[in-house]
Amino acid sequence: MALQFDHIVFGPIHSRRLGSSLGVNLLPKHGKICTFDCIYCECGWNADGRDDTRLPSLDEVYEALESGIRECHDSGVPVDTITFSGNGEPTLHPDFPAIIDRTLELRAKYFPKAVVSVLTNATRIGRPGVREALAKVDNPILKLDGASDAFARLIDQPQDPHYSVRRIEREMAWFKGDFILQTMFLRGERDGRRFDCTDRRHSDAWVRMVLRLRPREVMMYTLDRVPPLNTLQKVSVEEMQEIARPLIDAGILVQIKG
Ligand code: SF4
Numbered sequence: 001m002a003l004q005f006d007h008i009v010f011g012p013i014h015s016r017r018l019g020s021s022l023g024v025n026l027l028p029k030h031g032k033i034c035t036f037d038c039i040y041c042e043c044g045w046n047a048d049g050r051d052d053t054r055l056p057s058l059d060e061v062y063e064a065l066e067s068g069i070r071e072c073h074d075s076g077v078p079v080d081t082i083t084f085s086g087n088g089e090p091t092l093h094p095d096f097p098a099i100i101d102r103t104l105e106l107r108a109k110y111f112p113k114a115v116v117s118v119l120t121n122a123t124r125i126g127r128p129g130v131r132e133a134l135a136k137v138d139n140p141i142l143k144l145d146g147a148s149d150a151f152a153r154l155i156d157q158p159q160d161p162h163y164s165v166r167r168i169e170r171e172m173a174w175f176k177g178d179f180i181l182q183t184m185f186l187r188g189e190r191d192g193r194r195f196d197c198t199d200r201r202h203s204d205a206w207v208r209m210v211l212r213l214r215p216r217e218v219m220m221y222t223l224d225r226v227p228p229l230n231t232l233q234k235v236s237v238e239e240m241q242e243i244a245r246p247l248i249d250a251g252i253l254v255q256i257k258g
Helices: 059-076 096-110 126-136 149-153 164-173 200-213 237-249
Strands: 009-015 021-026 081-084 117-118 141-143 182-183 186-190 192-197 216-219 232-234 252-257
Touching: 009 059, 021 059, 059 096, 081 186, 096 126, 096 237, 126 141, 126 164, 141 164, 141 200, 149 164, 149 186, 149 192, 164 200, 182 200, 200 237
Parallel strands: 021 081, 081 117, 117 141, 141 182, 182 216, 216 252
Antiparallel strands: 009 021, 186 192, 186 232
């Protein structure tokens, strides 16, 4: 499977939801490094990206970002959002807090109305520097795919054997609801074991967890591109709408992407 991002800064890409979005990849250009190894990851398996483990330096990120943003500004190309995603987990970059500070300075200088978003699997929000940096951006988008450790081990494959959903949930409480929760919904089979995110037992536990967390927004999504494990299937928008109903009734904003 091909890696998605072979530059530090890419785009802007036009998206209906985000408008003109400039992407930032803090991970290797030709490798993948992540604290998860999700079976649905669009970047492929962690093991496939081990030939390139070099992270860009703080200065390289700044230069790429400065030149990308300035180029858009000078040529009249709008930038509505600056989004950190890339080939793995962006908060693994040792200079992540400084990179966020510099990004906010560049945003203020060139596109003060642009929104800064970070997509993270939340495994590192227990670190004060990481969570404080995330709290500075407009959209900290934190992933939590289910309410149980067994399910996380099945589909997210955390690399830390001590990964605990309860601990992440406790750490998410630090944001006092001022974050966006992102959850993948899918069904399929892995190692002979069938699973389905629309099963009531799974979805009810997830809904209870979201009601405890009360994020300002929930993003539910399903497979978009071909995943590394070919036994996976999308779930329908209607199925996600059904699961989301108690959240919407509780006044939580829910976005569903089919
Ligand atoms: S957290 Fe994101 S980058 Fe990491 S393995 Fe999962 S989908 Fe891929």
